Amino acid sequence: MAYDKIMECVPNFSEGRDQNKIEQIVECFRGKEGVKLLDYSSNPDHNRTVVTVAGEPEPLAEAVLQAVGKAQQLIDLNQHKGEHPRMGATDVVPFIPIKNVTEQEAVDLSKYVGEEMWKRFNIPVFLYEKSASAPNRQNLADIRKGQFEGMKEKMLLPEWTPDFGENHPHTTAGVTAVGCRMFLVAFNVNLDTPDVELASKIAKRVRFIGGGLRFVKALGIMLDERNIAQVSMNLTDYTKTPVYMAMEMVRMEAKRFGVNVIGSEIIGLVPQQALIDCAEYYLQIEDLKHNQILENNI
Numbered sequence: 351m352a353y354d355k356i357m358e359c360v361p362n363f364s365e366g367r368d369q370n371k372i373e374q375i376v377e378c379f380r381g382k383e384g385v386k387l388l389d390y391s392s393n394p395d396h397n398r399t400v401v402t403v404a405g406e407p408e409p410l411a412e413a414v415l416q417a418v419g420k421a422q423q424l425i426d427l428n429q430h431k432g433e434h435p436r437m438g439a440t441d442v443v444p445f446i447p448i449k450n451v452t453e454q455e456a457v458d459l460s461k462y463v464g465e466e467m468w469k470r471f472n473i474p475v476f477l478y479e480k481s482a483s484a485p486n487r488q489n490l491a492d493i494r495k496g497q498f499e500g501m502k503e504k505m506l507l508p509e510w511t512p513d514f515g516e517n518h519p520h521t522t523a524g525v526t527a528v529g530c531r532m533f534l535v536a537f538n539v540n541l542d543t544p545d546v547e548l549a550s551k552i553a554k555r556v557r558f559i560g561g562g563l564r565f566v567k568a569l570g571i572m573l574d575e576r577n578i579a580q581v582s583m584n585l586t587d588y589t590k591t592p593v594y595m596a597m598e599m600v601r602m603e604a605k606r607f608g609v610n611v612i613g614s615e616i617i618g619l620v621p622q623q624a625l626i627d628c629a630e631y632y633l634q635i636e637d638l639k640h641n642q643i644l645e646n647n648i
Contacts (some may be wrong), residue, residue, distance in 0.1 A: 353384065356449035357456060358404040359414055360534070360618060363421050364436045365399055366392040371424045372399050378417035384409030389619050395573045396582075397432025398441070400536065400618045404448060407455065411463050414443060415470065422471050422523040427498040433571040434582070437494045437501055438473070438524040444531045456530035457481045464514045464528040474505070474515030474525045481529035483513050490527055491567060498524045535585040535624055536617035537593055538571075539600045542610045546572040549579035552603045556581065556596065563599060565591035578612070588624045594631040 365371050372392055376399075379387040385405035392399040401417070403410065418440045425439035443463060445456040457480055464475035482488040486509060496504045501519040504510050511517050512525065519525045541549055549570030554560040557568040565587040571580045581600050585591055601611045622643075630638050640646050 353406045353449075355406050355451045356404055357407045357410050357451050357459065358402070358446040358448050358533075359410055359443065360400060360402050360446070361414060361417060361443045362441045363399045363401070363417075363425070364397065364427060364430055364432070364439050364441055365421070365425050366397040366432065367394045374424060375399070375417050375420050376401060378420055379403045379413050382409060382413050385413045391617055393434075393617075395432070395571065395575060396434035397430065398434045398436070402618045407451065407459050411459055411466075414463060415466055418443070418467055418473070418526070419471055422473065422520070426522040427524050428522060430498070433573075435491075435494050435497055435569070436524075437496075437498050437519075438526040439520075439522070440467075440473070440526050441494075441524075442478075442490060443526060443528040444479070444534070445529070446531060446533055453480060453530060460528045460530050464526075467526060467528070468512075468514040471520070471523070472515070473520045473523050474512035474518070476525065476527045477513045478527045478529040479531040484509075487513075493527050501525055532587060533621055535588045535593060535620055537583050537585055537596060538615045538617065539581045539583070539597060539611055540573070540576075540613045540615070541579050541581065541604060542612045543579055544572070544577050545609075546570050546579045548607055548609060549581050551607070552600060552609075553581050553583075555603045556583070556599050563591045563596060566596055588621065588627075592627045592631070593620075593624050594628045597628075 376390050387403050389402040421439040445460050447456045460481045467473045467475050476493045477483050478490050505517045553568035553570045556562040557566050558564050568583040571582045
């Protein structure tokens with residue numbers, strides 16, 4: 351990717367079942383100069399699609415806005431059901447500085463995109479994480495609490511007036527959180543039980559607000575297609591809470607209830623170092639270097 355400046359964006363859309371709609375949204379990122387579609391993955395149980403795209407800031411922002419507009423046309427949250435919490439057709443739009451761009455540039459870009467979302471599509475926007483305008487807006491879970499169905503009442507409160515837009519959600523597309531954050535690892539662990547309440551108990555013990563790991567957000571989710579429960583996690587700083595640490599704490603807590611871990615999944619892209627850390631831990635490799643990995647030498 352021969353761009354002078356590289357910004358990454360990982361927009362989440364509240365559609366994971368209708369492949370035609372998903373492709374129409376993702377098409378907004380294809381064939382755009384200065385933009386590269388890196389990955390997209392959909393989950394029918396979550397009813398959610400996560401897109402990973404990178405490029406130069408200005409064309410990237412325009413591609414994201416086109417996708418937001420397409421999602422507004424195609425997704426009606428009044429008809430939407432899924433395991434993953436959501437408040438918007440485009441639920442969240444994080445910008446991550448990658449190369450020759452500063453955190454402040456990512457913050458500025460998020461503010462531009464947020465304002466344009468309101469101007470073009472009448473979708474109210476909350477700025478979150480590094481872009482947050484108030485401490486109560488830094489945590490995405492706090493903003494999303496109440497989900498789409500509760501936003502109409504929530505946004506009447508003075509502390510929840512959106513950063514852009516009026517104090518009521520879009521009738522079908524809801525509201526969106528936009529902001530600058532560091533790289534996030536979406537990591538899910540599957541259990542050999544259909545008991546979603548048990549998965550929620552484990553998630554509560556693992557996540558930071560429940561007294562667990564500092565950089566973990568977690569919830570219990572049911573995977574209907576497989577008839578198993580899942581602990582779905584976001585690792586907000588994998589350098590301080592590694593993937594293997596989250597895995598082992600879920601495994602440890604599951605044992606309390608006589609439940610086993612039967613698999614895991616990573617959603618979207620993941621930094622190589624996050625996987626190297628896991629290899630070092632599980633294989634007890636001493637001082638593994640990047641240049642020992644074949645592909646890094648090609």
